[in-house]
Amino acid sequence: MRAIASATRLVEHFAAQQVHPCYAVNEPRVGIDAPVERIRGRCFWWKLRAISATGPGFLGYGHYAATTLGDSVVDTRWAIFGTGGISAKFVSGLRHAKGAKPNLVVSRSADSGRRFAQAFGIPEVAEGYDSVTAASPFDVAYIATPPSEHARHAIACIEAGKAVLIEKPFASSVAEARRIADAARAQGVFCMEAMWTRFNPAARRLRDLVREGAVGEVRQAHGAFCFTNEPDAANTSFDPQRGGGALAQLGVYPISLLHWLFGAPEDVAAFGRTGDTGVEEDAAISLRFAGGVVATVNTSLRALGDNGLRIGGTHGSVAFEGPIFRPYGVRLQRMTPRRKGGDTGLGRKALLREQGLPQKLSQLHGLLTRSGKVERQLFAGNGYHYQVEEVGRCLAAGLKESPEMTLDDSIAVMETMDTVRERIGGQR
């Protein structure tokens, strides 16, 4: 398989076998005749370069699942590990997913398990996270216990032959993330991080626009997720023992989305602030990606601030409408690069523009409108079911990983977050 030298030949190869790409990009507008760089299982990656009028330039990584991931899903019974707020939202969303059914609640105490099961009409309850066996009545486990417990609970399920969807952050260290991935690969069991935003319609649309060259050659990105909380060691977000911290709780969104768009960064710099409970409460991060895209990320558990994603290129910019974890639209602004003109600033039009009245009108117009064109990409339900359907699709296609959220990618995101933490060190 490695003899297939370019993405074009790869596409031809699978077309000959009547296997169609489902994740391939919009080929007519983007050149994909680039060497295949990475092969894992039946997924292939290559660098995309725009060959449109916007000129050449790195656009991100393309990938191609050499199988038909159509609309078909397998029916799945789900076990819910953990009964916190995120599990409640997840199960609320589950009903919108084709073929998926919550069948079992697993929790530390039978009491909270029963309360949770009752609220959602889930038939079975198991007490204790170690109670899972191959005979347990579920096909896929959704792991939403604290990050520090992810590895233990996920590996228990994997060893029982169950597929797993693990809440982000994937684990509380790179070493644990690797242990989970190794276990899943050894057992031949499907495993994916629940980075649900990668399956959100607006996020998909943003990525498609970027790959189609809608903003030209990408050069800049900014992502942020800041929210203000009362610091409290009893809150998982502030507890270093349970995998808290701004990065694990919030920063993982912009960081994971940037990995999704541009691959793992080649270099990472960061400053931050460690709070009294021992977790990083703030971070300001700079990233450099292959191909030269540079990006910044702000994240905070203690400050209200930016919450979004914006990609800037030579011919425009595209940004989320709505919060970074669950956007519901994209705002696209197109622009032709400005040429150095012979504008002396002395023409009638130029002089008129600097007068008080046109300036006032322009300010009022600016306060009433925003630049760019918004395209609605409303999510259905509460948006949590898209990742569930991805699990069903992958299982139907016999994949052990989703091409959209591979295990290597989850590990790479963990590595980036570890590097950020290292750079922050003891800054207070």
Add this chain to the structure above:
Amino acid sequence: MRAIASATRLVEHFAAQQVHPCYAVNEPRVGIDAPVERIRGRCFWWKLRAISATGPGFLGYGHYAATTLGDSVVDTRWAIFGTGGISAKFVSGLRHAKGAKPNLVVSRSADSGRRFAQAFGIPEVAEGYDSVTAASPFDVAYIATPPSEHARHAIACIEAGKAVLIEKPFASSVAEARRIADAARAQGVFCMEAMWTRFNPAARRLRDLVREGAVGEVRQAHGAFCFTNEPDAANTSFDPQRGGGALAQLGVYPISLLHWLFGAPEDVAAFGRTGDTGVEEDAAISLRFAGGVVATVNTSLRALGDNGLRIGGTHGSVAFEGPIFRPYGVRLQRMTPRRKGGDTGLGRKALLREQGLPQKLSQLHGLLTRSGKVERQLFAGNGYHYQVEEVGRCLAAGLKESPEMTLDDSIAVMETMDTVRERIGGQR
């Protein structure tokens, strides 16, 4: 004077002399009983700490000009150095400034000087930048030649005893910036960088809000100025010999405004991209300030992208409405830090919120509205005259520097930009 130990005593001291602060912050809401940290001439700096209900925390540097900078200005005749587009905008703005009058155009060629003078009805034209003497018919020079020429032209004026307002970037290196400052101090001549945004009403309002504790303790900031241009060595922006580059041309805005709010950064990290003409075309910057505020900055000559400033604190965030170089409003969003609640996600309200209909309504609402409250702060004219009036006010008060834009601060901004360039090095 250095015996005055705290800002409170300083205020009392000058009150006793019937000299009133004009740049002092809103004292009833902010504690200023902190040691004076820096004294230069008649300006004093101290650290501000909020003592309001939002809890203690670093808010930025306060400063206090120990003189009455009232509304009075001295009448000034201006010489315009350079006849490019920026000079045209500046002179268009000048007519809105009290007491200021453009009296002389100085340019390399008499031809372009005459054309410029004619367009604005400026009575005098001088050919050649070396023609200036003490007898030249102006009081203040506005230096808008390429950055690489700033030091030469400014120092010539300073040595002729003329006040100078120097377009940003202040110079093309830290060494040149120091030479300008040294010359101005040696001659006892007024000198200021034309960082006009520091005198813009919306920017002033944003800073006042931050200092009054409107967003609580500041922890995060993001500033950006990205615009897409055709790379062209004939364009000053892309010419390393004339002081081009994304930082000097655009990045100087967010960097200078962050200095204004939080002082010089204690640490700087950056990635970027150097173009074919040899200037940095892109930068993604992380900054750490005294007191722990962390910030990111994106700037680009080649990409459309973010263009704004946002400050995030424990109790809210405040951002510019309008572009970072000339905002016309502020958007303030207040929020109480979230406490870890007993919310199980199983209550009726929580479950209802996750249903499809409320989620859909919330998305549509989000597309139609934006969070926060906008306060209009329209600028008059084209906004360029505020800095001119500051020059007039400072001259009336006998100041050699503006407390809002000191020479030390201009040098510090240059130092930060040099550090960023150093970090970027040869990245392409």
